[in-house]
Amino acid sequence: MTALLEIKDLVVEFSTPGGTIRAANAVSYDVNPGEIVAVVGESGSGKSVTALSILRLIPDPPGRVCGGEILFQGENLLQYNEEQIRQVRGRRIGMIFQEPMTSLNPVLSIGRQMTEAMRLHLGLTAAQADAKAIDLLKLVGISDPESRLKAYPHHLSGGMRQRVMIAMALSCDPPLIIADEPTTALDVTIQAQILELMKDLCRRLGVALVIITHNLGIVARYADRVNVMYAGRVVERGGAREIYRRPSHPYTIGLLNSVPRLDRPRGSPLDPIPGNPPDLTLLPSGCAFQPRCTHCTAHCAAEAPALLPLGQEHWSACFESEGLYGVAAK
Amino acid sequence: MSGYLLRRSIGALIVMWAVATLVFFMLRIVPGDPFAAMMADAGDMEAVEALRRKFGLDQPMYIQYLKWFSNALQGDFGTSIYGARVPVQQLLLEAIPRTLSIAGLSFIIALIIAVPAGLIAATKRNTGWDHGVTLFAFLGLSMPDFWLAILLIVFLAVNISWLPAIGYEPLSAGFWPWLSHLILPAIAVGTGFAAIIARMIRSAMLEVLKTDYMRVARAKGLKQSTLMIYHALPNALIPVVTVIGIAFALLMSGAVVVENVFSIKGLGRLLIQGILNRDYPVVQGAILVVSAIFVFSNLLVDMLYGVIDPRIRYDS
Numbered sequence: 001m002t003a004l005l006e007i008k009d010l011v012v013e014f015s016t017p018g019g020t021i022r023a024a025n026a027v028s029y030d031v032n033p034g035e036i037v038a039v040v041g042e043s044g045s046g047k048s049v050t051a052l053s054i055l056r057l058i059p060d061p062p063g064r065v066c067g068g069e070i071l072f073q074g075e076n077l078l079q080y081n082e083e084q085i086r087q088v089r090g091r092r093i094g095m096i097f098q099e100p101m102t103s104l105n106p107v108l109s110i111g112r113q114m115t116e117a118m119r120l121h122l123g124l125t126a127a128q129a130d131a132k133a134i135d136l137l138k139l140v141g142i143s144d145p146e147s148r149l150k151a152y153p154h155h156l157s158g159g160m161r162q163r164v165m166i167a168m169a170l171s172c173d174p175p176l177i178i179a180d181e182p183t184t185a186l187d188v189t190i191q192a193q194i195l196e197l198m199k200d201l202c203r204r205l206g207v208a209l210v211i212i213t214h215n216l217g218i219v220a221r222y223a224d225r226v227n228v229m230y231a232g233r234v235v236e237r238g239g240a241r242e243i244y245r246r247p248s249h250p251y252t253i254g255l256l257n258s259v260p261r262l263d264r265p266r267g268s269p270l271d272p273i274p275g276n277p278p279d280l281t282l283l284p285s286g287c288a289f290q291p292r293c294t295h296c297t298a299h300c301a302a303e304a305p306a307l308l309p310l311g312q313e314h315w316s317a318c319f320e321s322e323g324l325y326g327v328a329a330k
Numbered sequence: 331m332s333g334y335l336l337r338r339s340i341g342a343l344i345v346m347w348a349v350a351t352l353v354f355f356m357l358r359i360v361p362g363d364p365f366a367a368m369m370a371d372a373g374d375m376e377a378v379e380a381l382r383r384k385f386g387l388d389q390p391m392y393i394q395y396l397k398w399f400s401n402a403l404q405g406d407f408g409t410s411i412y413g414a415r416v417p418v419q420q421l422l423l424e425a426i427p428r429t430l431s432i433a434g435l436s437f438i439i440a441l442i443i444a445v446p447a448g449l450i451a452a453t454k455r456n457t458g459w460d461h462g463v464t465l466f467a468f469l470g471l472s473m474p475d476f477w478l479a480i481l482l483i484v485f486l487a488v489n490i491s492w493l494p495a496i497g498y499e500p501l502s503a504g505f506w507p508w509l510s511h512l513i514l515p516a517i518a519v520g521t522g523f524a525a526i527i528a529r530m531i532r533s534a535m536l537e538v539l540k541t542d543y544m545r546v547a548r549a550k551g552l553k554q555s556t557l558m559i560y561h562a563l564p565n566a567l568i569p570v571v572t573v574i575g576i577a578f579a580l581l582m583s584g585a586v587v588v589e590n591v592f593s594i595k596g597l598g599r600l601l602i603q604g605i606l607n608r609d610y611p612v613v614q615g616a617i618l619v620v621s622a623i624f625v626f627s628n629l630l631v632d633m634l635y636g637v638i639d640p641r642i643r644y645d646s
Contacts, residue, residue, distance in 0.1 A: 089551030102542040117550040
């Protein structure tokens with residue numbers, strides 16, 4: 001099966017007052033048609049930057065894509081001109097963002113915001129677009145869709161707005177949707193509803209989904225495959241179950257250990273990763289995770305480990321992975 | 331909506347009353363008396379006293395005030411005490427269309443310049459276009475109205491005779507004669523206004539372009555023109571409309587100065603001549619009209635918010 005989306009060695013740099021930083025440092029991952037792929041990492045790991053680069057939505061300046069390829073249906077999006085990439089946005093790749101409360105334009109009606117992409121990309125008439133918008137609102141579980149078209153964003157709750165965003169992303173029937181932390185700003189109960197909805201819709205409509213998150217719980221329940229990112233690099237990749245069962249990068253192990261669990265005694269302290277998220281202007285030599293790593297050796301400071309295959313459908317970028325592979329998390 | 335309108339209108343009337351009262355007493359506190367000035371050369375104190383009696387200036391101030399106020403409520407602003415004793419209403423009715431024509435046209439000219447200039451400056455930030463708009467705004471703000479007015483007369487009216495230099499033709503005399511007399515004064519008044527609005531639109535647009543919903547709109551693959559005009563501009567206009575309302579009132583004061591340069595007998599000229607002559611009824615009447623324009627243009631702006639921003643509703 002050829003990949004729907006293939007990111008190869010993507011490098012994105014930002015110029016900041018503190019110097020140029022590499023937000024994405026040779027990032028590679030791929031997405032097959034109809035598949036749900038999670039990209040996990042803490043703030044500043046480059047997961048959002050990579051996702052925004054796909055639709056070329058990185059603000060330039062200060063950001064700049066300096067290298068690599070983003071192949072979508074076999075074509076390199078980085079070589080598209082502004083007009084070509086505009087026709088990919090919304091039409092062939094839909095995007096859902098983190099903040100539903102601020103993601104809808106406050107002065108335009110829901111109907112207007114939902115239909116404009118369909119009318120532009122699909123050439124629908126106003127009546128056709130309205131009819132399709134009503135169907136989409138039903139699909140995402142919004143009651144009384146006819147009257148919602150005339151409503152404004154401030155009439156809707158956060159969860160409903162995110163449903164509208166999902167409906168908008170689906171509106172032009174794109175084969176791929178990128179969701180950048182789609183549930184971070186929502187209540188826990190609403191989070192689960194939204195994620196179930198997204199998973200269900202993607203499965204039913206055969207849409208591939210890239211879900212960017214810092215929440216490993218989401219990965220376990222919804223993703224087929226996972227890419228764990230740290231300091232602008234993919235440090236571990238594999239099937240979601242495989243990564244859970246046999247995490248082989250100390251960072252992934254740390255992430256899994258720091259998740260609060262019901263099967264531990266009440267009041268037992270969490271087991272966080274020591275240290276702070278990396279300062280991208282002052283990355284250490286060798287492996288970027290080395291200052292926080294409990295398995296660090298002299299080799300780690302000298303050389304950055306490459307992402308190498310470990311088992312079936314499992315890659316890790318750590319010199320110690322062989323030893324860690326198969327040793328389940330605590 | 332109607333309840334809100336009623337409350338605001340009552341508020342506006344109270345403001346107008348307060349302004350009129352303040353002006354009434356300020357005029358009388360200022361030393362000097364219209365008739366003393368008029369008759370100073372003749373030295374005929376009896377004639378002065380006779381005139382003062384005739385116009386009621388010999389009575390206590392509160393009586394004068396009550397009389398003026400009750401007459402004004404009935405629409406009678408008295409007569410000019412200077413020259414031909416023309417009723418103040420008549421003077422105002424002649425002056426108001428002139429001043430409103432200048433202010434209105436300069437408003438339109440300012441918006442025609444400012445909206446595209448602000449949009450271009452924001453979308454092409456830190457380019458030659460942006461710097462050009464900044465330079466224009468700098469010049470427009472720094473240049474006094476009356477000086478620009480004189481330059482316009484010298485170059486466009488005197489040197490190349492494109493447009494009449496001075497005077498006013500009513501609309502009843504034809505559209506072009508009316509417009510041609512207004513173009514230069516309107517440019518003179520509108521330039522500074524355009525500069526303020528262009529800068530405001532630029533900075534408001536830059537704020538809006540950073541928002542999440544603009545990124546979402548871009549991710550939908552909308553055209554640049556749709557993004558700017560339908561998604562960004564209405565949001566950017568919300569703060570700008572406030573300034574437009576205040577600045578429309580400032581256009582009135584700009585018109586006062588520029589009317590003198592172009593010898594247009596508008597409210598401004600009426601007011602200045604009234605003050606110089608200590609023509610109390612004229613000054614009071616003119617100020618009342620100016621304050622009415624001020625408060626009602628602000629009221630209009632507040633109503634406009636509801637049109638631009640669906641989140642704002644009156645009387646929920």
